[in-house]
Amino acid sequence: MGQSIDMEQAANLLKLLGDKTRLTMLRILLEQDCCVCEFVEIFEASQPAISQHLRKLRDAGLVKENRRGQWMIYSLNQQYEYFDYVHLLLKELPSQADKLEELEKLGKRISCD
Template identity: 65%
Template sequence: MKESSVEIDKTAGVLKLLGDKTRLTMVKILDTNDCCVCEFVEIFKASQPAISQHVRKLKDVGIVKEKRRGQWIIYSLNRESEFFPLIQSLLNHLPNQDFKLKELEEQGLRISCE
């Protein structure tokens, strides 16, 4: 009985994190593309510290993972996460966000850190 309430608490925490529109959109984008913070800054028109805070929260619960590429950190969806099946089913109900990256490409801002 105790174990299931822990799972419910953890799942509620993840859903609370994903209840934020910016973070939910980030996760949807990361479902199909890896991104760096600078791209999210452009997409969301938010400050780098604000975006980093969102990414850190997602990383802390294991939804997002990071990989260093030179001096840049590239973020991707952690498909090994215990929450990935839940996240995947949520993402299936959301509209594709790839157009946001297309807009960045057209502005010459896609992976501007490489």
């Protein structure tokens, strides 16, 4: 494992992951980068709601963003101090690849990694 994590940081991290939308976002990003509007489609949520979830993940250092034209592409930040720990957690969760496949079918896929 990478860094050892203290209880306070661990609890804060787990609290951040303890939301269905954010956890699913991260599980998606484990397999593929994704832009904001795709998340909006996937979760059938409002754009600001999605943006606010992403901001929390970004503020904590879990994800990073890269602008591609008008789209903001989010990806996992592999340099995150406790990435190994997060990875451990995420890889046990069910793949969310179907979510993006469905977007693909609807012709709503944006990013291509």
